[in-house]
Amino acid sequence: MTPIRVLFRRFASLFRKRRLDAELEEELRAHIELAAEEYRMQGLSPEEARRMALRAFGGVTQTHEQYRMERGLPLIESIWHDIAFGVRQLRKNPGFTLIAAISLALAIGANTTIFSVAKQVLYDRLSVPQSAELRLLRWNGDSNIVLHQMWGDFDPTTDGGMTGSVFSYPVFQQLKNHNSVMQDLFAFKEDSMNATVRGNAQRVVVAMVSGNYYAGLKVRPQTGRAIQLSDDSVPGAGAVAVISDGLWERQFSRSPSALGQTIKVNGALLTIIGVNPKGFTGAKNVQMSPDLFVPLTMQPLIDPKGKQGALLDDQNLSWLNVMGRLRPDVSETKAQAALEAQLQAAIRSTMTLQAGDTTPRLVLADGNRGLHFADGIFKKPVYVLLTLTGLVLLLACANIANLLLARGAQRQREMSVRLALGAKRSRILRQMLTESLLLAVLGGVGGLMLAYFARNAIPGLATYSWEHAAANMPFDWGVFAFCSVVTLLTGTLFGLAPAWMAAHTAVSSSLKESAQCTTRRKGIGGKSIVAFQIALSMLLVVGAGLFVRTMMGLNAVDIGFNPDHLILFEIQPPAARYAGTKDVVRLHDQLKQRIQVLPGVESVSLAQTAYIADNMDNMDFLPEGESFAQDSRQGKPDAELFNVVGLNFFKTMEIPMVAGSSFGAQDTATSPKVAIINQALARKRFPGTNPIGKRFKADRNAASPWIQIVGICANTHYASLLTAPPAQFFLPYVQESDVRGMVYQVRTRTSPAALAPALRHVVQSIDPDLPIVDLRTQREQIDATLQVQRALAALAASFGLLALALACVGIYGVMAYSVVQRTSEIGIRLALGAPPVQVRCMVLRESTWIAGVGIVAGLASALVLTRLVRSMLFGIGPYDPVTMASCTVLLLAIALAASWLPARRAARIEPMEALRHE
């Protein structure tokens, strides 16, 4: 108790220093007066009495000092002195402080921003209690796996097999009912649907969840109630929805009256029963929350799929993700073994296995980040960015260390005087480190502010530009802590060497007049730091060059159609309202006709698949005279990419026809079936023959009609710009038996924003519940698929520029300093008759030498590191000679330019002045 009270009083006294000092003074004066009075009474003269009183008292000043030591906290006070002195030092050199603080702020800001992105993309967990217990059920299968129909998360493996995390509803039911090794298993599926919320038709993401989903995740709505077992028991009975915090904010302005209101989802009315807590994103991912959560058994009503519409009793389609929590009393391996056995039984009891079919093996995967789907896409770019920003930070540190070293040389006399007056070396070390940390804190505060404003400027890596950006970029304590730690580390890193130098100044030598001579050695230290800086810059500039050239290559790709002045949007007619293909086709026809006549619209078409949108559809393609290969994985592939399109698709997209004719008015639902193929398909499947007039089948049904090829069009890119234009064929939608949602292409010179009201009016006049989905331009669509590349190129380029600027400052600083140090030497050279040109060349030669060493080192490390990003480059190799050569030239030029001023100054030194300077 007592020590705390003492500490507290001592601390409090720090803030009343002046008053306490005055009080002490008065008290001591009173003491002396009282003593003197007593001596006077004994008969001494006033002067004598005062002298005696002072003698009895001892040293007044010493008492003061001792008193102060006891009163305050000496350590804090001396640190405070260090800080105050440091601030004075920084204010004395505003230019240096500004450069150092700005470069640090940029570097720390870049690191903090990239860290906040990385944290969210790679490390954040689902915001549910005890997320570490969550396990996602996954399976691995070989090439003969019995599962053929899948919707959702599955991937081919490198050895020809298949891996995924989707299960059929009957399999999920069996797993759940027979589960005794994990806590309750729950299922979920996210899909986009049309919804009308408070009169606004819009596209929403809906999570269909099993009745035990909320209980399993241990999540409670912030208001209202959760979906429970009774909502999910009978198909179609639980017409309820829990809405996300985001939707509540967007559509209901967080009003409690949202509860009990109804939402129309694909024609079905759902009652809002609750609002999810803020930050809850569902079980699938950690980035964005679905807008609505509804009972799984509502699927046949709101999201009918396939011929029957209901997936709940479909035994062949795997589409549900299943999760559960581990039980504390059952080990993970035991749980996995038991569930594996149950999966085998469930698959055998629900599916018919043909000879040779194999069943998948079950694995429990970490579920605390959902399906991890972001990892595959963003992991590598984020690591690259973290590395680049780390290098930038190192560069900024080297830069400041260099500036500090040069400044330290100027302050050698100050340090010598302090040491001579008895300052401890540790005290000087502390003083210098305090100054470095002050600089770092300046930079850190700037960096934090920069990161705060930059975090939303970083293109939302997971969202498209035309979507409402609901991705919540976190700016939390984790980010703040990261920023603080980075700041302190950098301060120590760049401050340590200069502080050490300062603390080990030789007292006698620098107090002598010719102190300059002793500093040559440190000049060399500075030069190696500059060479290091140049190597780092080279690395960063090469990285920037590679990514920028990748982006340039992608921009220069010939897509095969004209992507300018093209607006895209989607119309998804719900099956509940448009049951038959006839109804759907009539809707599309109506829409097309009305849009066609809007002012400013040149041409309209539609297609099943949007181009350069990372989507693809394939279908069997079997020319007459060929038979299906027994095993498509061994023989030639029977399926080809295809698209179902409107009759004037090629005209609207401006895809040239190479041979034959395009679709036309003569092609109707009842006329003979026709197709157009592209050149790549002609070359691939009809080598050496003319495909026009040839017939093929698009399925394995012997009774289906033949389709005749009537034309060949030029090649276009399909899903992405990153792969070569693939083989494709095109079918007119009027001849298709199953037509659903389509993407519209509108060729117009009007902007999407200007055209949108007219488009909405057209759609609403036909069906008020039908939303226009994802209205965007084709250019925006292409940019969206290149977001990662674009972000990488833009960020790498800005880091490269920053690196160049820092290298420039570094070379200039060290060369200017070196010229000042060598003033007398250069003066002697000039006095002995050296022409100024020679002196200038000498300085330039030195900086070129430093730059050369740095460039070679940077190039060598670049050659090693760029191989790691080979897969992220497009059109160039990791050793791209153009990038390497131009970066070398650029850095040499920068080095020469930065040392030009110091070189000129050296050549203009007046010999006499220089010698007097000594």
Add this chain to the structure above:
Amino acid sequence: MPERKSDVMQGTLDLMVLKTLESMGTLHGYGIARRIEQVSANSLSLNQGTIYPALLRLEQRGWIAAEWGVSETGRRARFYSLTASGRKEIQQETENWERIAATMARFLAPSR
């Protein structure tokens, strides 16, 4: 801030101050110094100034309280008085001191 280890002299001075205040009641710094000199019959060479850091220490620990007042000769001075916890402390310190003195006495006895 760790408690500074009091050397014997310092601890002694603290106890002397406390005892003085116990027997004399409220007193200013000079009065305390004079009283200690008188009691020790000038056998201590004490710089009067050294009692001020001691007074501060005792005050920080809450054993004595200080207050500005006017001396018998009409001079403004700071007056110190013992607090309740100070009284308790005297008791403890006295026992402690007696124990040390007794121990020391046993060590010193045979050489007499």
